[in-house]
Every structure is written in C-alpha cells, then in structure tokens.
Amino acid sequence: MSGITPANGATDSMAVVAPNLESTPSIIAAHAPQVKDDDESMSEDDKPLMKKQQRQQNNKRVGGGTSSSEDEKPLNKRPRASNGAANKKRRVVDSDSDESDAGPSVKKEAEPTPKTNGTSKPRSSTTRKPVIPSSDSELSEDEKPLAKRATANGNGTAKAKPKPNTKAAKKAPSSDEDESPSEDSESSEDEKPLAKKKAPAKPRQSTSSAKATPKSKVKAEPESEDDDDVPLAKGKAKGQAKPAAKDKKPVIKKEKKVKEEEDEEDKYKWWEQEALGDGEVKWTTFEHNAVLFPPPYVPLPKNVKMKYDGVALTLPPESEEVAGFFGAMIETDHAQDAKFRENFFKDFKAMLEQYPPKENVKVKSLDKCDFKPMFEHFEREKEKKKAMTKEEKKAIKEAKDKMEAPYLFCVVDGRKEKVGNFRAEPPGLFRGRGEHPKKGTLKHRLCPEDIIINIGKDAPVPVPNIPGKWKGIQHDNTVTWLAHWKENVNGNAKYVFLSAGSSWKGQSDRAKFEKARELIKHVDKIRKDYTEDLKSKVMADRQRATALYFIDRLALRAGNEKGEDEADTVGCCSLRYEHVTLSPPNTVVFDFLGKDSMRFFQEVQVDAQVFKNIKLFKAEPKKKGDDLFDRLTTTLLNKHLNSMMPGLTAKVFRTYNASWTFQKQLKHTPKNGTVAEKIAAYNTANRDVAILCNHQKSVSKTWDVSKTKHEDKIRALKYQRMKLRLQLFSLDPKIKKKRPDLAEDESDMDEEFCERHEKELLEKALDTAQKKFDKDNVKLEEEGEKKKDKKDLEERLKEIKEEFKELKKERKSRKVEPRRAATEEKLLEQIQKMDERIATAKVQLEDRDKLKDVALGTSKINYIDPRITVAWAKKYDVPLEKLFSKTLREKFPWAEAEADKGWIF
DNA sequence: AATGTAACTTAGGATTCTTGTT
DNA sequence: AACAAGAATCCTAAGTTACATT
CATH class of the missing domain: 3.90.15.10 (Topoisomerase I; Chain A, domain 3)
Known part of the structure; x- marks a missing residue:
C-alpha cells in the first residue's frame, strides 16, 4: 500500500x-x-x-x-x-x-x-x-x-x-x-x-540558541579548566583520584587491583541500597567520553547524480547529502507522503539555495527530481557489503568496535557502568509518526558546539572525535545524563543516558x-x-x-x-x-x-x-x-x-x-503441562497485558502471504491424511461404518487445491531428482568415474511423471490403492499422527494470527514487574532464558536476585 | 494559570542477528 | 549453503512528570 x-x-x-x-x-x-x-x-x-x-x-x-x-x-x-x-x-x-x-x-x-x-x-x-x-x-x-x-x-x-x-x-x-x-x-x-x-x-x-544556556551551571567551554583534555582512556583507575568525599553510598573499595575491581563491580548489588530520588545527589565522580559523532559525509562517486527534469545535477556535498537522504527513501511510504515531501522539499530547496548544482539549474518541483540513480547506488553498495567475505566483514566490525570501545562504558563513583545511546544522532529526515506536521524536515548534523556534557569535576574532559569544542561542560551531580543537545526540528532536548542495565536505570x-x-x-x-x-x-x-x-x-x-x-x-x-x-x-x-x-x-x-x-x-x-x-x-x-x-x-x-x-x-x-505449554500460557498472559495497554505493531506487509503459506501447509497435511484414509477404505470398506468419523472428508480439500498441490509436488519431485542427478555427477567426476548419462535423468523424470499420473487418477476416482505394506493398524496410526500434526499446526496458525498486530515486548520491558516472571519461572520450573532475552536479563538482575517462587506483586 | 524547561520513561519501526528449513 | 522467518537489538520519537518562570 x-x-x-x-x-x-x-x-x-x-x-x-x-x-x-x-x-x-x-x-x-x-x-x-x-x-x-x-x-x-x-x-x-x-x-x-x-x-x-x-x-x-x-x-x-x-x-x-x-x-x-x-x-x-x-x-x-x-x-x-x-x-x-x-x-x-x-x-x-x-x-x-x-x-x-x-x-x-x-x-x-x-x-x-x-x-x-x-x-x-x-x-x-x-x-x-x-x-x-x-x-x-x-x-x-x-x-x-x-x-x-x-x-x-x-x-x-x-x-x-x-x-x-x-x-x-x-x-x-x-x-x-x-x-x-x-x-x-x-x-x-x-x-x-x-x-x-x-x-x-x-x-x-x-528559538534555539539564544537563551539556550540552561542552568547557569553550564560553563562555557573555555573557562572550564580542561587542562587535561585527555579523554579518559580506559576508565578505571582514575576515578579514585578524588576520593569521593562524602559519598553517600559507600564506594567500594577502590584500592583493588584492576581485575578484582571488575569482579567487584559485577557484584555491586545496588538494589540492596536505597533508591535515590529526584534532585538528590546521584554521583560523586563521573567519567565518560560523551558522544561519538558519525563520520563526516563522503561524497558519492562522480557518476552518481540525481536528475532534475532529465538533467543530471552535480551537487556540492552539502546538498548532495540531503538529496541522498531522500534518495535512500524513495521506495518507502514516507516518500509518497504529501506532508513529508513538502517539508523535505522546503529544506532541500533552501539547501540548494546555499549549495546549488554546478549546472545552474533551478530546482522548483520535487516531482521533477529523480533520485533513482542515487537510490540504485545505495542498493548496489548494500549488495556489495553483503557480498563481502567473512574476513572483510570481520575487519570492518573490528574497526568499528575499536572506535566505539571508549564510549561503551563510563565510570560512576569508581564503578564501571554501561552507557546507552552514546552515538550522536546522525543527520537525516525527521520521521515523525502519524500526521506530524514536521515530518520530512531535515535534521541537522550535530557538532560539538551543539552538545553540553555533564561530567565529574575532576574527570578529564573528553575530546570530541571530530573537530570542535563542546557547547558547555557542567558538573551537575543531581542528574544522570552524560550529554545533552537540542534537536533542530522540534526543538526537543535529547540526552545520552546510561543503558537499561545500569544501576541508575535499574534503581529507578x-x-x-x-x-x-x-x-x-x-x-x-x-x-x-x-x-x-x-x-x-x-x-x-x-x-x-x-x-x-x-x-x-x-x-x-x-x-x-x-x-x-x-x-x-x-x-x-x-x-x-x-x-x-x-x-x-x-x-x-x-x-x-x-x-x-x-x-x-x-x-x-x-x-x-x-x-x-x-x-x-x-x-x-x-x-x-x-x-x-x-x-x-x-x-x-x-x-x-x-x-x-x-x-x-x-x-x-x-x-x-x-x-x-x-x-x-x-x-x-x-501445572502439569510441558514447558512449551507453560510458555504458551505465559505468552497469553503477556498478550492480555499488551492488549490492555494497547500495544500494537503494524502487520507485516508479507503477513498475508505467509499466512496463506501456512494454511497451505495445513492443507497439505490434510491432503496426506486424505490419502491415508482412502487407502484405509480400499483395504476395508467396512471401516466407514465402524468409524464414521473417518468417513468425513477433510475440509478445504477441494479438487482445485488437490490439483494445484499435486502439481507442486510434482515440480518439487522433478526438481529434487534433477539436483540429485547433478550432485551425483559432480561426485562421480571427482572420483574420476564416468558421469551418468543424461538419459538416466530423463528416464527418472519420466518415472516420476508417471507416478504422478497415478495421483491424478486417484483424485478422479477418489480411490487409493493401499501402499505396499499398509495395514489397517498402521494406517489408523498414521492418521492419528496426522491429526495431531494438523491440530498443532492449526493452533500455531491461530497463535500467529492473534499476535500479528499485538506487540508483547513493550509491556514486558516496561510494565510487567520482572519479579513476577522470575517467580513464575521458578515455580513452574521454566528456564528464565526462555522468557527473558539476554538484554532483559541484564536489565533485571535485581529481579532474579530478589524474587523466589513465592514472590508476589 | 498558563507556559516553558528539564529529565526521564515508554514506544513502534528499522535493522541486524539467529535459527530453522530446504 | 542459502535463505527466509522470527527474535533481538538499535534507534530515536513521543510520552509523563516536576518544577521554574511569566
């Protein structure tokens, strides 16, 4: 759509x-x-x-x-x-x-x-x-x-x-x-x-700027005594420099050797202490590297150009980047949205005003803009990336990890804590949700001059990874953010906080x-x-x-x-x-x-x-x-x-x-169900909560297709069941009387489906035979033997086709000869198995359907006391990892520590 | 009282990673 | 081994709440 x-x-x-x-x-x-x-x-x-x-x-x-x-x-x-x-x-x-x-x-x-x-x-x-x-x-x-x-x-x-x-x-x-x-x-x-x-x-x-300066606390960069601008390398030792004077919370012994300290840190059980409230002092020492800026814009290859009214435009990097933002999205819904287009185009035109194309073309209508060449270039790049070898990918990842390493953690009162969103938000087009009046607006690239950092007085002031000076440096120990800036689109404040698994987040x-x-x-x-x-x-x-x-x-x-x-x-x-x-x-x-x-x-x-x-x-x-x-x-x-x-x-x-x-x-x-059944009950409860809170997700675009696929799978099972039944009847016509339930036809088994299904089966069989043939030949060749003749393959294929003709006959006559070795008992048993498989598949399909538009995650992450889950897991003996992903477990260590099976909310 | 600011939680969609299939 | 579906994670928008200012 x-x-x-x-x-x-x-x-x-x-x-x-x-x-x-x-x-x-x-x-x-x-x-x-x-x-x-x-x-x-x-x-x-x-x-x-x-x-x-x-x-x-x-x-x-x-x-x-x-x-x-x-x-x-x-x-x-x-x-x-x-x-x-x-x-x-x-x-x-x-x-x-x-x-x-x-x-x-x-x-x-x-x-x-x-x-x-x-x-x-x-x-x-x-x-x-x-x-x-x-x-x-x-x-x-x-x-x-x-x-x-x-x-x-x-x-x-x-x-x-x-x-x-x-x-x-x-x-x-x-x-x-x-x-x-x-x-x-x-x-x-x-x-x-x-x-x-x-x-x-x-x-x-x-109005951005201007009176911007937040509390007076902010110091202008210059005066900050950032004598040592050294970014803190690896946090550790240094935090101690200034012993937390009157630390409210006992700082763990700082003298330990690094290694031990790490252990210690792991063991820090913040939940055994008092939680601190608003406005209270949250830390004594605080060291971090603030934000990581994205790499500067890299202009596109010379041959990649957007076109306006048919002519290729040579854009300066500044405007090219903006064109690229839209170009990357031309296949998305956003690009079709009137408001989005309007806002984007306004900003794009302004950008072109300042950084016009070499061609001296006046861009007046978005409809005449053709970003396809850019889009295709991005697609190619993606392909290229995907096609890279494992080693190349690994090398890239390593480089990235290395770059990010200094930002991953910070040190609070001598303890190492994980930072959350340390990446400065890259520039792009604002993707407001619903009918947001500003959607499509250009979100500017941030630079140090936009960002105020909050850090310990005695901590080294981090050096930005791109040129520039911080907008301000403050040392407010009643707040928990590391960095903050004002975004240009809506004038909203953005913050860098610790991760969900940190003690600050955990406490609150x-x-x-x-x-x-x-x-x-x-x-x-x-x-x-x-x-x-x-x-x-x-x-x-x-x-x-x-x-x-x-x-x-x-x-x-x-x-x-x-x-x-x-x-x-x-x-x-x-x-x-x-x-x-x-x-x-x-x-x-x-x-x-x-x-x-x-x-x-x-x-x-x-x-x-x-x-x-x-x-x-x-x-x-x-x-x-x-x-x-x-x-x-x-x-x-x-x-x-x-x-x-x-x-x-x-x-x-x-x-x-x-x-x-x-x-x-x-x-x-x-109580006595299998683990899977218990988990299903857990998920059902989770779903009830999600519905209560109206947590929705959009139905995947391919949901329909996948649903049909699943349905066909079930029909295929029914088809098999039908074959079994018919065999049974051939074997013993009286069974129909004895088991009226078996006399009933499967639902959904119309002629049209059977024909289609058989055709698919045939194709698959042929395909498999072909593959097998190729594979065998490869092998034979390797072993230096003679390859099989193509005739063999053709023969095999013909055989298969013959077999399928049988199916067609069966379909018409609605009679199936018992396969060799088929006995009444075996068939009954197989039918029973088939019934189970069908039932399972149906339940699965229903579950999928029920969840297609309900998002369970939000309530699990934010609304459901994790101790309920921990207690339940213990009580019903379900491994917690089946309920909480790794990050959730990291987020809720306190729940695991304090809830036993008798815990109640 | 109305506005505005600040700081923090909650939210769905996009992207990436994992896993199960064929 | 390739792929596709699903789960997990990332990203950042969109809320809530307290408090300050006009």
Missing part, C-alpha cells in the same frame, strides 16, 4: 487480512451490569462492594462465554447512527439536577437496562477483549476468563491513519460562550463546561514497580472515592473522577496537552468531544489516536454514572473539537492522586494494572 491513507482511519489496512469491517463495530460482549439509572440507586453504589461486584461481572463474561445468564450474551451493538437517534430524544433532560446529589439525570428516561441483550449479535472474530484489571478481592472469580470490555478492534490494529482533525477548533474555542452552557442546571455554575481552557494558542517557537525501574505495588494498598480506597466523586456536584471533581475511572479501567495515559506543531494525539485528559461516542444504555465507544498515533478503538461498558457523566460533559454548548474534560488537566489530576498516596501519578496505574493483570492471568498456567 502506498502511502495513501484512507481518509478515515477506519479502513486502513486493507491489504491485511482483517476481514471485519470496522464499520460494524463489533459487539461488545459486555455484560450488562445492572445499570442503575438514577442516582438514587447510585447510593448503593457507594458501598464498596458494589463496584467490585460489577467488575466481577465484567470479568466473567469472557468472551461470549457460555455462561448462561442472559447478560452474558453479547449485547448488540448499536450502530452509532442509531444511537444518535435514540439519544436525541432524551438528551436534554439528562442534565438535570437531581436531587440529592448533584447527580444529573432524572430518572426519566430510564435506560432500558440490560435486557437488551437479547439481541445478540455475533461478535466479530477479531474482537479482542482486554482483560480488565480488578481488585484483589475478586481474585477467585477472576480466574474465569475475563472478558469485559470487548474491544472492537476491528482490524483493530490498524494504525490508523489519523484523520486529521483539525485541532483548530480545539483550542480556539468559543471561549466566550463559556458561560452559556445553559441551564444545564447541573448545578453551580461550575458545572458548565468551560469553554476553553486555553485561549490564544501561542505558537511556541523554539525498581522504584517504579515498588510504587505500583504500593498502589495496591490504596487502590480500593481510591476506587471507592472516585466512584463517589462520579456524582460530585463540583464539575471539576466529577470530571476528574470520570477520567480516573478511564485511567484505571482502560489503562489510558494521562494525556497532556500538545502543541500545534505536533501530531494530534490524545490521552485521557486531552480527550475531545469527538473521541467518545455514547451508545445507550451504557456503552461508550472510544476512538482516538494515542501515543505514536496508535489508534485506540474500543467499545466499553461503563457504569451508569460514567455514562451519564459523559453525556453531561458532551452536553450542549460543546461540540466537536472541544475538550471532553474541560475542567481537568494532568497537573490537576496528578495533584489529586498525590494527595491520595505520596508519589502517585496517572502512569502508576498503567504499571500497576499491567503487572496485576499479568500476575492474575498467569494463574491459568497448566
């Missing part, structure tokens, strides 16, 4: 299999909670239990499961259109003040409660149902499948291409009418949606999970409180409670405001009117682009009060483009959370719910 994206996120990946049309929102399977329609009933709700109860129900419903109660049945989906209508009539009323609590709604239009289920509609097969996080208490219950909200992810996955939604409206709201919300009477005036929270959109221009990572575990202790109360607040008279509180409900139940991100020059994506607090649609009685349809422009599309059954609230938040003067939660910001939300539990913020819920869900789902692990 070319870069063209369907206008409406909806259809997107057509190439891909996903059959279901999104237009038909799949049904939610939800169960129907008993909706309470009026607030009165709500009061009930206040009781703690209630909420749980509901949740349980949700969980239960696992997919369409068998459970009997009617509410287990999927409730039909209501097309938006229709519900619109439905709504219409009731709408206004809703906002009514209701008695006791501000709760809106008048009971009048009582929603039809659950009964609706009756009409069940089949759920689309691809529907995914996220597992919904629940509180402990319900554990037992949740052993049951949880279904809960079924998402209609239609093909879900899709990365929907965003529909540009003008955000113009958003901020620019009709501020004035702020007041008007009319009588929605909800209550105090603050109930009225406030029109816009922000008025004038202020373009924030990133562990602290993150500990914080999430702490939430376990508070979550019941928090849930109870926000459930209560759903009915608050204070609009801001009600919005906050509703948002929190989403964050907790749907694992939404906080959702900060974004700027005009960024992709239009949202999170919870920044949801807008058009992102949620109501479908009575209690379904909310979410459809928006989240982080990385990944589409979040789910139909969710919510508490009646939540449903009412959304209706209220979308009430009258509000329209498309307005914030759903106009009284809420992430700051407000986090402030509130912080008051409920120190350090609590919105993101903690994602971590908590992810880990909690994972642990819960792992309970489905078969």
